[in-house]
Amino acid sequence: MSSLNPSRTAASPRAWRELERASRRENWGRAWYKFSHNPLSVVGLITVATIVLLALLAPYVTPYPEHAGPFTDFQNAKQPPSLRHPFGTDVVGRDVFTRTVFGFRFSLTMGVVVLALVVPPGVLLGLLAGYYHGTWVDTLIMRVTDIFLAVPPLILALAIASVLEPNLFNSMLAVSLMWWPWYTRLVYGLTAQMRNEYFTVSAEIMGASRWHILFREILPNCVSPIFTKMSLDMGWVILIGASLSFVGLGVQPPKPGLGTMVANGARYLPDLWWIALFPALAIVVIVLGFNLLGDGLRDLFAAEEI
Amino acid sequence: MQIAAFIVRRAVHSVVVLLGLSMVIFVISRILPGDPARVAAGARAPDWVVDNLREQMHLNDPLPVQYVYWLRDAVQGDLGLSLVTRRNVAQDILELFPATFELALYAGVMMAILGVGLGAVSARHKDRWLDNLVRVLSYMGVVTPSFVWAILFLLVFGFTLGWLPTLGRLTEGLQPPPRITGLYTVDALLTGRVEVFWDALQHIVSPALALAMGSIAQQARITRSAMADNLGKDYIAALRALGVPERVVMNRFLLKPSLIPTVSILGLDFAATMSNAFLVELIFNWPGISRYGINAMLRKDLNAIAGVILVLGVVFIVANILVDMAVAYLDPRIRLRTARGR
Amino acid sequence: MDRPTPLLQIHDLRLQYRVYGGALQVLDGVHLHVHVGEKVGLVGETGCGKTSTMKAVLRVLPMPPAQITGGSIRFKGQEILAMDPRTLQQVRGRGISMIFQDPTAALNPVFTVGQQLEAVLRSHWGRRADRGEIRAAALAALEEVALADPDRLLDAYPVQLSGGMRQRICIAMALATKPELLIADEPGTALDVTIQDQVLRLLHNLVEERNTSVILISHSLGIVRQLTDRVYVMYAGTMVESAPTRKLFTHPGHPYTQQLMEVVPRLSGGGIAPGIPGRIPDYLDPPTGCRFHPRCPHAMEICRREKPPAFSLDQDHQVACFLYDPAQGSPAP
Numbered sequence: 001m002s003s004l005n006p007s008r009t010a011a012s013p014r015a016w017r018e019l020e021r022a023s024r025r026e027n028w029g030r031a032w033y034k035f036s037h038n039p040l041s042v043v044g045l046i047t048v049a050t051i052v053l054l055a056l057l058a059p060y061v062t063p064y065p066e067h068a069g070p071f072t073d074f075q076n077a078k079q080p081p082s083l084r085h086p087f088g089t090d091v092v093g094r095d096v097f098t099r100t101v102f103g104f105r106f107s108l109t110m111g112v113v114v115l116a117l118v119v120p121p122g123v124l125l126g127l128l129a130g131y132y133h134g135t136w137v138d139t140l141i142m143r144v145t146d147i148f149l150a151v152p153p154l155i156l157a158l159a160i161a162s163v164l165e166p167n168l169f170n171s172m173l174a175v176s177l178m179w180w181p182w183y184t185r186l187v188y189g190l191t192a193q194m195r196n197e198y199f200t201v202s203a204e205i206m207g208a209s210r211w212h213i214l215f216r217e218i219l220p221n222c223v224s225p226i227f228t229k230m231s232l233d234m235g236w237v238i239l240i241g242a243s244l245s246f247v248g249l250g251v252q253p254p255k256p257g258l259g260t261m262v263a264n265g266a267r268y269l270p271d272l273w274w275i276a277l278f279p280a281l282a283i284v285v286i287v288l289g290f291n292l293l294g295d296g297l298r299d300l301f302a303a304e305e306i
Numbered sequence: 307m308q309i310a311a312f313i314v315r316r317a318v319h320s321v322v323v324l325l326g327l328s329m330v331i332f333v334i335s336r337i338l339p340g341d342p343a344r345v346a347a348g349a350r351a352p353d354w355v356v357d358n359l360r361e362q363m364h365l366n367d368p369l370p371v372q373y374v375y376w377l378r379d380a381v382q383g384d385l386g387l388s389l390v391t392r393r394n395v396a397q398d399i400l401e402l403f404p405a406t407f408e409l410a411l412y413a414g415v416m417m418a419i420l421g422v423g424l425g426a427v428s429a430r431h432k433d434r435w436l437d438n439l440v441r442v443l444s445y446m447g448v449v450t451p452s453f454v455w456a457i458l459f460l461l462v463f464g465f466t467l468g469w470l471p472t473l474g475r476l477t478e479g480l481q482p483p484p485r486i487t488g489l490y491t492v493d494a495l496l497t498g499r500v501e502v503f504w505d506a507l508q509h510i511v512s513p514a515l516a517l518a519m520g521s522i523a524q525q526a527r528i529t530r531s532a533m534a535d536n537l538g539k540d541y542i543a544a545l546r547a548l549g550v551p552e553r554v555v556m557n558r559f560l561l562k563p564s565l566i567p568t569v570s571i572l573g574l575d576f577a578a579t580m581s582n583a584f585l586v587e588l589i590f591n592w593p594g595i596s597r598y599g600i601n602a603m604l605r606k607d608l609n610a611i612a613g614v615i616l617v618l619g620v621v622f623i624v625a626n627i628l629v630d631m632a633v634a635y636l637d638p639r640i641r642l643r644t645a646r647g648r
Numbered sequence: 649m650d651r652p653t654p655l656l657q658i659h660d661l662r663l664q665y666r667v668y669g670g671a672l673q674v675l676d677g678v679h680l681h682v683h684v685g686e687k688v689g690l691v692g693e694t695g696c697g698k699t700s701t702m703k704a705v706l707r708v709l710p711m712p713p714a715q716i717t718g719g720s721i722r723f724k725g726q727e728i729l730a731m732d733p734r735t736l737q738q739v740r741g742r743g744i745s746m747i748f749q750d751p752t753a754a755l756n757p758v759f760t761v762g763q764q765l766e767a768v769l770r771s772h773w774g775r776r777a778d779r780g781e782i783r784a785a786a787l788a789a790l791e792e793v794a795l796a797d798p799d800r801l802l803d804a805y806p807v808q809l810s811g812g813m814r815q816r817i818c819i820a821m822a823l824a825t826k827p828e829l830l831i832a833d834e835p836g837t838a839l840d841v842t843i844q845d846q847v848l849r850l851l852h853n854l855v856e857e858r859n860t861s862v863i864l865i866s867h868s869l870g871i872v873r874q875l876t877d878r879v880y881v882m883y884a885g886t887m888v889e890s891a892p893t894r895k896l897f898t899h900p901g902h903p904y905t906q907q908l909m910e911v912v913p914r915l916s917g918g919g920i921a922p923g924i925p926g927r928i929p930d931y932l933d934p935p936t937g938c939r940f941h942p943r944c945p946h947a948m949e950i951c952r953r954e955k956p957p958a959f960s961l962d963q964d965h966q967v968a969c970f971l972y973d974p975a976q977g978s979p980a981p
Binding site (some may be wrong): 143144146147148150151152153154155156158159160161162163235239242243246247248249259262263266269270276280283284287288291292 | 323324326327334449457461577580581588589596600608611618623
């Protein structure tokens, strides 16, 4: 039965397994070829990898790690970019480069935590609603999803973040509350469609359990779209996180949130342009990186031409 | 007939969604510790006044009952008093809504024209330098947050070049046009005050563009990929093979099917624009509902928060219905399936 | 040869698709010609390049990824591959028109039948035609393909119609321009047998009436046998044999053609035919020499090394196979 499932090749005899391994290797090779032949995807991958490394190693790679917190050095305040301070210093003398790199930490944390909170329940609900397509389970789950999708996401996230104490954790919670329906809807569509395909039906006829059908037959076929969406969403969550920080509902100063830094720096435009410009560019670069990566993945998983 | 049935079903669906939304909002507005009666009565009111008020406001009843009262008031347009402005929230919203709506309207027009236009140009010149340029630009548009665009436009158009005014809806000292629709540009034209129209138009360009940038880029990408996809379809090859001129094939037979995904996203983006406007409104000092909402949030003005979300939610839902109708108009497959009652 | 210039002449056409890991050599030296009034069949397995050849003739292949790497396509002596857009547009529709394989895919789902049919008509009538005239012509075109209630059909969307109706509409569109040469790509394969039969009969009558030249693509030998004067056999992007229909069926020359004849299921025969051993070659790395040699029971040393040219068995019977090379000296099977 599983040989019908496009994400699984035939099982048992050794010859088959050998073939399966070979074809998997070939698939990876083909995937990598396609991915690496799009320079933009590679740029995305390198950008994301670099930023992740920078963020992880922030205390070791930044020149003034102590500037990431409540530090002041008025003697060195408002310095334009120089060799000592590649992005200049802010109004209390902190190194903008150091703070930007630390800002990546908050942005990435936001992205990772939100997706970790959002994807499992979103996918599970989508699977259930799609599998029980047309029953009350479907109706209940999808109506609730509709309600959440009917609310402009940013404003409700803002509302929740403001009703709770404004800080990074609550802003992550607020964004998560708004984000899960997208995964439910994505997986719902895929499942409802796959539910009637031969590989599910034949598995059913052969007496496979629901659990088996949901998690071994259908879910593996949803993995690539989910993955692609996650990669693109990393960018969007980071963007929303920056927006929340910008209005003061996210990362709280003196911690260096990228949005917070832009908001503070904006007050000193255009004279002290570097204070706002570099964190703003940092947001653009990180979101761009995840977008390029996500688009590369999407092209990869899309049906092959010809 | 088909369309009527379609609209009715869509409306029923929307009412359900709206009820759900109101519950979510109600729950949010009751999460916060604090005493709405005390807030309403004022800090210096004696306790017995507050107690009476609490009874009057049904705050001693169980939550579901409170919800019913709250909903009844909301439906009648009574959203309670704003803690900050000390005025009826509904009145505040009514006053500020047109400003945001006007902003979103201009942004929406920009999204539609520039987005679809750039996408079509890009698809037409696929893989040539113009296409690559549009693609790079649209990437930048998508990934740059609207507050960054806003700051950029403010600096470039406002301060450095001095082409456009920087803050507010009108130059200070200029009398706003009499209120008809609440949209300054429209009202100015209706009352024949050209100089006000011109001034308002200049004020709206930068914030609207800042708001639209992300969506323009998104539209361009969607239009381009839809057109590129459909370009390989047999129905395009068939018309070409029968000698239909390239211009007709492209502008008519390729464009319409390619617009379907664009239109659905465009409508949703337009609705989202209204609530995403707060960043731009803050930066451009635009007296709209979004800025009002964000200030309410920062000050925990619960009634105002609930009111703003409810209004924006309604806009969102209405936009969704309009999108569905537009898509049904463009795509007979959807229209006919719906008519058959699926 | 003092025959007049053929209507369509394809000479040594080469086509590739750029894909992962290189280029698919989809067509490797295809020859074909059609004379005025001739009905020509083109047979071969699925994926052997029949449709690609015909789309190349009308220049409607998606390029990229497709790429013509050599050869020429002449229509009434004019090189199609070098035509400017304006001349090309004159040839399309009026000179050559095409019925696409899948009528569902060939009709734009968001336009009515009338909008599409009228667009085709308008392109050839130019500015002088008024709405009423074009509408009337569209109605006439639908009536010709024996569709009832054409008025209603013009306002219908393709999704509202049955497969047979869509097929007839595609035929109507392709014939509405009164082409000199009609390319019919497996008409009716998407339909069930009785409707397919009706559609083919209709098509046959229409082209007979107008004396339109036809290229009929099919993988069904039975259909080709009934409807054509001459047949080309394609294998893996190469033309392996061409002969008058009757001759091809009585004396198939190429080993591939011979095997193809044998796999046709016969109602009177016992059991299932043995089929052709082996599988369709990999276009990324096609077999050297003759592309059929890995599956050929008569393969010789030379078949692995050299591509066989077309040898004439008769004045009108060509076979691209070394078995017929006088220099090889081995008797033909």
